[in-house]
Amino acid sequence: MTSLAFESVTVTYSGRTAVAPFTDTVKPGEWLCIIGPNGAGKSSLLRSIAGVVPHAGRILVDGSPLTSRSSRRRAQLVAYVPQSPVLPSGMTGAEYVLLGRNPFVTHFGSESALDHSMVNDVIERLDLTGLATRDVDTLSGGERQRFVIARAVAQEAPILLLDEPTSALDIGHQQQALELVDKLRREHGLTVVSAMHDLTLAGIYSDRLVLMHAGHVVAQGPAEDVLRPETLGEFYGVSVRVHREEDGTIIVVPNRTNGY
Amino acid sequence: MSTAMSTRTTGRWWIPSASVVLVCSSLVGVMIGPAGPQWWRVPLELLNRLPLISIHSGLTATDWSIVWQIRAPRVVLAAIVGSTLSIAGASYQGVFRNPLVDPYLLGVAAGAGLGATIVITVNRSGTSTWWIDPLPLVAFLGGLTAVFVTYMVGITGKGERSSTSLVLAGVAVTSLATALQTFLLQRNTDVVRQVYSWILGRLSSATWGDVRLVLPYVLVSTVTLLLHRRLLDVLRVGDDEAAALGVNVNRVRLVVVIAATFGTAAVVAVSGLIGFVGIIVPHAVRLVVGTSYRIVLPVSLLFGAAFLILADIPGRVLDNPAETPIGVVTAFLGAPFFLLILRSRRRER
Numbered sequence: 202m203t204s205l206a207f208e209s210v211t212v213t214y215s216g217r218t219a220v221a222p223f224t225d226t227v228k229p230g231e232w233l234c235i236i237g238p239n240g241a242g243k244s245s246l247l248r249s250i251a252g253v254v255p256h257a258g259r260i261l262v263d264g265s266p267l268t269s270r271s272s273r274r275r276a277q278l279v280a281y282v283p284q285s286p287v288l289p290s291g292m293t294g295a296e297y298v299l300l301g302r303n304p305f306v307t308h309f310g311s312e313s314a315l316d317h318s319m320v321n322d323v324i325e326r327l328d329l330t331g332l333a334t335r336d337v338d339t340l341s342g343g344e345r346q347r348f349v350i351a352r353a354v355a356q357e358a359p360i361l362l363l364d365e366p367t368s369a370l371d372i373g374h375q376q377q378a379l380e381l382v383d384k385l386r387r388e389h390g391l392t393v394v395s396a397m398h399d400l401t402l403a404g405i406y407s408d409r410l411v412l413m414h415a416g417h418v419v420a421q422g423p424a425e426d427v428l429r430p431e432t433l434g435e436f437y438g439v440s441v442r443v444h445r446e447e448d449g450t451i452i453v454v455p456n457r458t459n460g461y
Numbered sequence: 462m463s464t465a466m467s468t469r470t471t472g473r474w475w476i477p478s479a480s481v482v483l484v485c486s487s488l489v490g491v492m493i494g495p496a497g498p499q500w501w502r503v504p505l506e507l508l509n510r511l512p513l514i515s516i517h518s519g520l521t522a523t524d525w526s527i528v529w530q531i532r533a534p535r536v537v538l539a540a541i542v543g544s545t546l547s548i549a550g551a552s553y554q555g556v557f558r559n560p561l562v563d564p565y566l567l568g569v570a571a572g573a574g575l576g577a578t579i580v581i582t583v584n585r586s587g588t589s590t591w592w593i594d595p596l597p598l599v600a601f602l603g604g605l606t607a608v609f610v611t612y613m614v615g616i617t618g619k620g621e622r623s624s625t626s627l628v629l630a631g632v633a634v635t636s637l638a639t640a641l642q643t644f645l646l647q648r649n650t651d652v653v654r655q656v657y658s659w660i661l662g663r664l665s666s667a668t669w670g671d672v673r674l675v676l677p678y679v680l681v682s683t684v685t686l687l688l689h690r691r692l693l694d695v696l697r698v699g700d701d702e703a704a705a706l707g708v709n710v711n712r713v714r715l716v717v718v719i720a721a722t723f724g725t726a727a728v729v730a731v732s733g734l735i736g737f738v739g740i741i742v743p744h745a746v747r748l749v750v751g752t753s754y755r756i757v758l759p760v761s762l763l764f765g766a767a768f769l770i771l772a773d774i775p776g777r778v779l780d781n782p783a784e785t786p787i788g789v790v791t792a793f794l795g796a797p798f799f800l801l802i803l804r805s806r807r808r809e810r
Binding site: 252271274279280283308311 | 689691695701707755
């Protein structure tokens, strides 16, 4: 299992600060969920870990800085599921999952038999065998999301980043996708960092929440500490009720403010 | 249950098939011409020339020199030009993730055209005694310069990842080079015809010397592009995701663009501007073999060669003894095909 540490990680886009110095340590096997209103810097933080946007400060994987690694080596450590992944038309599901093996293939090389069997294995484990020969264009939203997760799993990286993994899915597929991630996390000891809009789901699945607002961390801790009506009201600008179920599940419900 | 088949072992037989098509086209190419031996005698003579085989073909020495000194280099040059434009076109389409771009996108054609125009207007007749013909050389340099300017203008600011600015810079550089070319032609109307015939493209004067001239550039370009075919598939998920998968996107794009430009500039320098090949061939190939660049690139290479050899044939025999420029033939075939694709295009990212 692998830890992920942030030391004053800052992301700026042409002078505008998207993530103010962010310091945190994600323990090995932990699921950290970043929440916050649109534009809070959640995606920017994830993208900086994935190496998609440049950052200042240090991101450490098991104590050694990520930026000192080659992009291939970094991709062996960190798998990234973006908010709106591109599934190229004309590609089969299996070919798409095979892209996840890219970090293990040399620049001019091609995938080995091992890579292919690894991909077949992932496809079987994720119950995608029947869909693997289909053109990704013909898949439903839920099926596509499972293939995107399969691609990330094929990457065999100990750290999994998920940017809004459920925003395009119905409630059944949301549960299916998050259960899948949770199962993989337990089976493989993955360290997971996700950005999520659905606060109830964020509370159910993660070990710890970080609430960001305008690039800054404004609250962090277990769900019951962060998901408070006054905190959410202040930073989301909403009026919500927070229910606590008997099993400890925290449910966030928006209040209707007009029409009563 | 195995899904090994689904991770692309299908489609491999396209490469041998395309090779057979190329061999057949080359044969047809050396068999047909306005003058020379009866067509069926040529393959017999070719067999006769193989070791351990002796067949009486009835070819005279003159016939053979027509076949070997006039038709053969023309066929080989057509194959080189066709394959280079096709693989460069497919590669450009890959790095810019736009199926409608062609190898002339970043200004290589306009730059080469300007270079050729400069040589012709300055003093074409005066260069005939030079030990090296400056026309292809200056055209080659003009093409490379134009793309270099495009790249410098298009890549603004650090961390620029957008290919749109590059394409727009290409449009601007093309317009500028074309404007300069027009200005030069306006002041030297006596060479308009000469420049025009260069622009329209020709293979008619092809010699083994031309083949030797372009072959090194084209080999380097083609091998480099073929080596990147797997990475072009990874780039199809977009710059961000490809970067997250460990691809150095900007470097791959730069290397592919340089290689494709190098090859394109070399073939433009000896054959002029032969339009549409870089779009029609990769598209036709995609329609039959699918969208994976691992197959599209090698098959485009082979079919592109065969296509240009065949497209060169009507030009030699149609209004004999005059030649229809090859660029006219490919445009005549290509423009309707292009419109057809635009109309029936499947969604392609």
